[in-house]
Amino acid sequence: MNAIYLDNAATTSVYPEVIEVMQTAMIENFGNPSSTHQFGRKAKSSVETARKNIAKHFNVSAAEIIFTSSGTEADNLILYNAILNLDVTRIITSKIEHHAVLHACDFLQTSENIVVEYVNVDAFGTVDVLHLEKLLKASKVKTLVSLMMINNEIGNLLSVHEIANVCKLNNALFHSDTVQVIGHYKIDLQTTMIDFMVASAHKFHGPKGVGFAFFRKGFGIVPMLHGGGQEKGARSSTENVHAILGMEKALEIAHNTLEEDKVHIENLKFYFITELKKISEDFQFNGHSGDIEKSSYTILSVRFPTQNEMLLFSLDLAGIAVSGGSACQSGSNKGSHVLSEILKDGEEDKTSIRFSFSKFTKKEDIDGTILKIKELF
Structure with a gap:
């Protein structure tokens, strides 16, 4: 069997044009x-042109885009x-956010003595x-709400306009965290009133090691990195010119x-769901990932009918690349904090796998994966 790559939520292959x-x-x-010489001016001009072109995709100004090394850095920034610049003393988030947010919140809670509160999510991971x-009405302190638009493990789509309105009213x-959104959904930031969002190029067939943060106009930026004062003082570090141009492309x-x-x-996602159900109606889909309308079309989190600790390993041996989603399988040390939060006892013990797709995924890849799953069950 040829190698099959179904782990595009982790990273994507790079476009040849990039x-x-x-x-x-x-x-x-x-x-x-x-x-200041001609070589530097040429590089600077290319970076600023890339900034303008990227900003146009989101209907914002170039000044609102700050280049970073990753979505993780952008979230942290x-x-x-x-906290350090906008007088926020409380963060409201959820327990199923990416660790780039959760671990940063934990650190800030300890180091800056801020309050971190968690909004409830239901059994499907819906906020x-x-x-x-x-929570917002319970306190008048300056608050930042941090909720991801697409959950990277279960693919849930956030009701972003509703959340934005609630935040504005309060x-x-x-x-x-829009890492799983950028390059897959269009966002007009003049109608979607998010104050801050992030991107990572390797999630949409760009290079690793580059991303950006969006800061809505009017918010000053205190840098985490100090030194040369690049990015208009927001991020000291020599710009990764070739990666920025790759991300732009x-x-x-x-x-x-x-x-x-x-x-x-x-x-392809709908076809995969249909074929899995043909094997057994006992296959379940974590969160809303089995619902085409309520989840990202790129992510499907499958809960298998039984526990199979070697499933990831067996799929890997067969040349099928996927990601794990629970503590009880090979290849996972701590398990999924997302699934631990939303699944009931007994459900979490069953093996979960995240399959994620890209424009380069073929029907033959789905057929080959289904064939292997049939062999294993």
Whole structure:
């Protein structure tokens, strides 16, 4: 069997066009953007053009985009900035957020003595909006709400406009980890009133090691990294020119083909669900990942009927790359904090696998995976 890659929520393959752009930049545009000579000016011009082009995709100004090394750094920069610069003394988040948010909140709670509160989620991982409203109304302190738009493990779509409205009505700032969104869904930040969001290029067929943070105009930025004062003082570090240009290209391609890619991937996800149910009606889908309308079309979190500690290993041996989703399987040391939060006793003991798809996933990949699952069950 040929290798099958179904772990695109972890990382995606890089577009050939992106590799070409980056290679050209490394050869012909190697200057330091902080240098004042022609090589530096050329690099600086390329970075600023990329910033403008990326900003246009979200209907914002270039000044609102800060380049980072990753979505994790961008999340941390936003959370730190809210506390150290914007007088936030309370963060409301959920227990099923990415660790880039949860661990940063834990650290800030200890180091800066802020209050961290958790909004309730139901058995599907859906945020309880009424509980969020209750938490916001319970205190008048400056608050940041941090909730991800697409959950990276179960694919749930956040009711982002509803959350944004609740935050606005209660004078709270709103940050959303949008790493699984960028390159797959279009966001107009003039109509979607998120104050802060993040991106990571390798989630949409760009290079690893580069991303960005969006800070809505009007919010100053206190840097976490100090030194050269790059990114208008928001992030000291020589800009990763070739990676930034690669990210710009990847986002351009993603947005140009977004609708047709969505149809292709959504059809594959629906087909995969149908074929799994043919094997056994006992297959379940964690969160809302089995609901095409309520989850990302790129993610499907499958709970198998039984416990199989070697399932990940067996799929890997068969050339099928996927991610685990519970503590009881090979390849997982601590298990999934997301599944631990939403699953009942007995459900969590069953093996869960996250399958995630991209525009390069083929029907043959689904068929090969289904065939192997049939062999194992």
